[in-house]
Amino acid sequence: MATIRDIAKKAGVSVATVSYVINGGPRPVASATRERVLQAMEELNYHPNTSARQLARQRTEAIGVAIAGLGEDNFSSAYFLEYIRGISYAAEMNGYNVLLLTNQRKTDGLVFYRAIARSRLVDGLLFLGSSIPDPAVIALAREGFPVVMLARHIPGHVVYSVEQDYYQGAYTATRHLLERGYRRIGFLGQALCFNYGIERLQAYRQALSEAQVPYEPRWVSIPETPRDNPTPEEVASLLAAGVEALLTDREAVVLAHLRALGRRVPEDVALVGLDESELGAVLEVPLTTVRPPKFEVGKQAVEMLLRLIAGDPPATQQVRLPMELIVRQSSPPRQRLGREEPV
Amino acid sequence: MATIRDIAKKAGVSVATVSYVINGGPRPVASATRERVLQAMEELNYHPNTSARQLARQRTEAIGVAIAGLGEDNFSSAYFLEYIRGISYAAEMNGYNVLLLTNQRKTDGLVFYRAIARSRLVDGLLFLGSSIPDPAVIALAREGFPVVMLARHIPGHVVYSVEQDYYQGAYTATRHLLERGYRRIGFLGQALCFNYGIERLQAYRQALSEAQVPYEPRWVSIPETPRDNPTPEEVASLLAAGVEALLTDREAVVLAHLRALGRRVPEDVALVGLDESELGAVLEVPLTTVRPPKFEVGKQAVEMLLRLIAGDPPATQQVRLPMELIVRQSSPPRQRLGREEPV
DNA sequence: TTGTAGGCGTTATCAA
DNA sequence: TTGATAACGCCTACAA
Numbered sequence: 001m002a003t004i005r006d007i008a009k010k011a012g013v014s015v016a017t018v019s020y021v022i023n024g025g026p027r028p029v030a031s032a033t034r035e036r037v038l039q040a041m042e043e044l045n046y047h048p049n050t051s052a053r054q055l056a057r058q059r060t061e062a063i064g065v066a067i068a069g070l071g072e073d074n075f076s077s078a079y080f081l082e083y084i085r086g087i088s089y090a091a092e093m094n095g096y097n098v099l100l101l102t103n104q105r106k107t108d109g110l111v112f113y114r115a116i117a118r119s120r121l122v123d124g125l126l127f128l129g130s131s132i133p134d135p136a137v138i139a140l141a142r143e144g145f146p147v148v149m150l151a152r153h154i155p156g157h158v159v160y161s162v163e164q165d166y167y168q169g170a171y172t173a174t175r176h177l178l179e180r181g182y183r184r185i186g187f188l189g190q191a192l193c194f195n196y197g198i199e200r201l202q203a204y205r206q207a208l209s210e211a212q213v214p215y216e217p218r219w220v221s222i223p224e225t226p227r228d229n230p231t232p233e234e235v236a237s238l239l240a241a242g243v244e245a246l247l248t249d250r251e252a253v254v255l256a257h258l259r260a261l262g263r264r265v266p267e268d269v270a271l272v273g274l275d276e277s278e279l280g281a282v283l284e285v286p287l288t289t290v291r292p293p294k295f296e297v298g299k300q301a302v303e304m305l306l307r308l309i310a311g312d313p314p315a316t317q318q319v320r321l322p323m324e325l326i327v328r329q330s331s332p333p334r335q336r337l338g339r340e341e342p343v
Numbered sequence: 344m345a346t347i348r349d350i351a352k353k354a355g356v357s358v359a360t361v362s363y364v365i366n367g368g369p370r371p372v373a374s375a376t377r378e379r380v381l382q383a384m385e386e387l388n389y390h391p392n393t394s395a396r397q398l399a400r401q402r403t404e405a406i407g408v409a410i411a412g413l414g415e416d417n418f419s420s421a422y423f424l425e426y427i428r429g430i431s432y433a434a435e436m437n438g439y440n441v442l443l444l445t446n447q448r449k450t451d452g453l454v455f456y457r458a459i460a461r462s463r464l465v466d467g468l469l470f471l472g473s474s475i476p477d478p479a480v481i482a483l484a485r486e487g488f489p490v491v492m493l494a495r496h497i498p499g500h501v502v503y504s505v506e507q508d509y510y511q512g513a514y515t516a517t518r519h520l521l522e523r524g525y526r527r528i529g530f531l532g533q534a535l536c537f538n539y540g541i542e543r544l545q546a547y548r549q550a551l552s553e554a555q556v557p558y559e560p561r562w563v564s565i566p567e568t569p570r571d572n573p574t575p576e577e578v579a580s581l582l583a584a585g586v587e588a589l590l591t592d593r594e595a596v597v598l599a600h601l602r603a604l605g606r607r608v609p610e611d612v613a614l615v616g617l618d619e620s621e622l623g624a625v626l627e628v629p630l631t632t633v634r635p636p637k638f639e640v641g642k643q644a645v646e647m648l649l650r651l652i653a654g655d656p657p658a659t660q661q662v663r664l665p666m667e668l669i670v671r672q673s674s675p676p677r678q679r680l681g682r683e684e685p686v
Numbered sequence: 687t688t689g690t691a692g693g694c695g696t697t698a699t700c701a702a
Numbered sequence: 703t704t705g706a707t708a709a710c711g712c713c714t715a716c717a718a
Contacts, residue, residue: 001461003695014705019697026698030703047461051403052695054394055710062442070428078421078621084443085413092447097464099405100427100443104435118344118390121440259627278421284602284627346711357689362713369714373687395711398694 002044010040022048062097063087063305064122066113068131070102078278083128083150086298094306096123109136117145124305126150130194130226146308148301151292153318155195160308162301162319163196164292166274169323170200170247173272173290174207176325177245181334182270183213186243188230188254189222196249197222200274204247219243229253236261245270245331251287252279271330286328293321345387353383365391405440406430406648407465409456411474413445421621426471426493429641437649439466452479460488467648469493473537473569489651491644494635496661498538503651505644505662506539507635509617512666513543513590516615516633517550519668520588524677525613526556529586531573531597532565539592540565543617547590562586572596579604588613588674594630595622614673629671636664 004022008015013033020029021037029037040046054060065087067080091098099122103112113136116122124146127137134154141147141159153161177185187204190197201222205215218241221234229250235257238246248254251273258265265271265285273289300319307314347365351358356376363372364380372380383389397403408430410423434441442465446455456479459465467489470480477497484490484502496504520528530547533540544565548558561584564577572593578600581589591597594616601608608614608628616632643662650657 001463004697005695015696016698016706017704020704023697028703033703045457045461047458049398049695050462050464051394051397052710053697055392055398055694055712056696056698058697058710060394065443070431078424081421081424088413088443088445089447092445098443100408100431100441102431102435104432114388115390118388119393120344121393279622347713348711351689358712359690359714360688363688366713371687376687392711395694396713398696399711399713401694 001049002046004046004048006044007037007040007046010044011036013037058120059123059309060097060120061095062099062122063091063302063309064099064101064116064125065128066101066103066125066132067128068103068106068109069129070100072131080128082294083298086295087126087302088298089295090299090302094302096302096306101125109133110139112136113140114143117143123309124148126301126305146305148305148308150297150301151294152195155198158317160304160313160317162297162304162321164275164294164297164323165320166196166323167199167203168320169290169292170203170274171207172323172325173247173274174204175211176288176327177247177270177272177331178207178211178213180270180331182245182331184216184219184242184244185213186219186238186241186246187221188234188238188246188248188250189220190249191223191226193226200249216241230257232257232260239263239269243269244334245272247272247274249273249275250277251289252277252283255283255285255287266330266332270332270334276326285330288328288331289326290323291326292323296321344392345389347389347391349387350380350383350389353387354379356380401463402466402652403440403463404438405442405465406434406467406469406645406652407442407444407459408469408471409444409446409475410471411446411449411452412472413443415474423471425637426641429638430469430645431641432638433642433645437645439645439649444468452476453482455479456483457486460486466652467491469644469648489648491648491651493640493644494637495538498541501660503647503656503660505640505647505664507618507637507640507666508663509539509666510542510546511663512633512635513546513617514550515666515668516590516617517547518554519631519670520590520613520615520674521550521554521556523613523674525588525674527559527562527585527587528556529581529584529589530563531577531581531589531591531593532563533592534566534569536569543592559584573600575600575603582606582612586612587677588615590615590617592616592618593620594632595620595626598626598628598630609673609675613675613677619669628673631671631674632669633666634669635666639664 004015004018007018017029017033018037020027021034088098109132117140126148128150137147137149137159138157149159149161151163153163189201192198208215219238221238230248235254246254246269251271255265255271263269271287273287276289276291304314347358347361350361360372360376361380363370364377431441452475460483469491471493480492480502481500492502492504494506496506532544535541551558562581564581578597589597589612594614598608598614606612614630616630619632619634647657
């Protein structure tokens with residue numbers, strides 16, 4: 001494989017000059033010389049060796065995407081794809097490469113990610129999904145390694161993050177149901193160890209409270225520990241408690257459960273998603289949902305990370321992007337369903 | 344950041360010894376010495392610099408996944424996720440890193456991928472999806488760079504590949520419909536510039552022929568040029584021609600079209616997928632489909648690539664993994680639908 | 687069993 | 703405007 005020295009020899013210049021041509025600086029090169037160099041590069045089909053360049057420059061121009069959950073064999077991993085697309089897009093536009101880090105061997109998170117950081121495999125790390133342990137993220141950030149979290153943040157810690165606005169999303173969704181006349185609104189939540197679990201619940205309660213609708217614990221189901229999908233029993237118990245509408249971040253699964261329980265959407269119960277899955281649009285009953293700007297979250301997270309890498313940290317440490325309410329057919333005005341007046 | 348020299352000094356040994364400890368060879372190290380070295384590494388929180396190691400070893404222990412289509416803003420990109428999971432799994436199990444290469448800027452494929460190959464950014468390349476231009480793949484393979492194609496091959500060229508058996512899959516699907524009593528079987532195909540477009544069509548015809556069912560061109564729709572999804576018009580024209588069952592690699596989309604046209608599945612028309620989408624299982628009418636072993640394809644492609652990298656090429660250049668027929672509810676026995684006897 | 691030193695291919699700092 | 707050369711951090715052949 002041709003090296004910079006081969007090019008220098010062939011073009012009759014020094015390696016330094018070749019380097020300046022390759023990198024467009026830091027010193028100018030006479031255009032006649034440049035031409036000779038470029039031609040030599042062309043003829044030898046020369047491309048600078050990445051490893052050597054990384055070593056000399058002391059940076060890799062690569063970022064890692066840690067997405068431990070990708071190892072799990074569950075359907076929800078498709079959820080992450082849009083983030084990855086945004087990440088990949090922004091990285092490439094900025095001349096950075098993207099490494100996929102999944103910790104399949106399930107070694108201790110701190111050990112795994114610290115090794116990556118200290119070995120300078122990448123210049124910075126993006127953390128995606130809740131399977132990444134908080135202590136690992138916090139430790140790396142504290143050690144000064146460029147780190148950005150996506151789609152969540154760690155309450156009480158200053159770690160840079162970009163996420164959808166879960167509060168605003170859940171608030172909007174709840175308001176939507178209220179405005180359409182529903183009062184008995186069920187809520188299938190996530191464990192409260194995640195910021196989004198907390199935020200969604202608070203938003204739900206706030207929206208109810210503003211509408212003077214009393215909060216009814218029997219209409220709310222929050223798991224003790226993180227879980228991916230609501231169980232049929234969870235859904236059944238809310239139905240038994242008399243809900244006429246449901247809020248959930250797993251709309252497709254809940255829809256399947258409802259079907260299995262013999263309940264129609266929206267005739268028997270309205271359904272609104274808190275975190276759009278790609279499924280919503282293609283189902284027979286297109287689902288009303290709140291859509292997170294995943295691509296944009298990924299994109300902005302990269303841009304934030306690159307600023308951290310460049311030593312030019314952005315002023316805002318936690319960026320929150322608004323969710324968008326997509327009204328489809330699973331949440332028609334309550335009256336149209338011909339129900340009795342709200343209680 | 345601590346270097347190997349710092350460790351050597353602290354442990355009172357030479358850098359060579361430290362290196363042998365790190366790499367477990369090629370020379371043995373006395374266990375007392377090893378302990379001192381390991382402790383020094385621990386205390387200084389030392390991790391070998393990846394770039395330096397790559398430069399010295401002349402390999403990166405990373406593979407690239409080229410998936411140009413990821414840049415497109417279409418839903419079908421979720422299709423690739425299972426391959427990526429298999430790739431990521433196998434790579435990590437073998438100590439390799441995975442780089443995501445998407446060519447977002449849409450530079451010429453050959454230029455783009457050759458630069459990656461010659462700059463030794465990765466040790467080998469996996470090509471996923473039909474958006475990668477054939478000439479680029481062929482050229483790299485010819486230049487001796489380790490390359491494996493996933494989910495397709497290039498007819499008439501010796502490029503290593505791992506793919507689902509499209510022929511067997513389509514044959515199985517067609518047979519399934521025939522065995523269930525259908526005779527007027529429509530076929531929505533892909534352009535014939537891809538091996539899977541050809542194979543599926545051939546398999547369909549072969550299965551019909553074996554069952555003594557004449558081939559009817561009006562029941563077949565093949566686009567001139569590659570397209571992602573069948574149009575509603577395509578579907579409508581097959582229906583107008585009187586088909587009572589449909590084969591398609593875009594089952595979810597076709598189902599939506601059918602719904603829009605007011606046709607029920609399976610009452611009005613049976614539907615069988617040729618390339619399972621994740622959607623099939625969650626729809627109200629769970630779809631019969633042929634499932635490609637995507638995870639396994641990804642995994643085996645990595646293993647094949649690693650053998651190429653190791654200079655130990657496998658004997659079989661084109662691996663084909665069987666698809667699995669998943670019988671669900673969109674293709675019940677024809678008689679049960681209460682139709683007249685087959686023509 | 688361990689130490690020394692040259693090489694991997696760039697970048698960047700000196701001089702000229 | 704250009705050339706020579708010392709890093710960058712690790713690996714490994716050669717010596718000891």
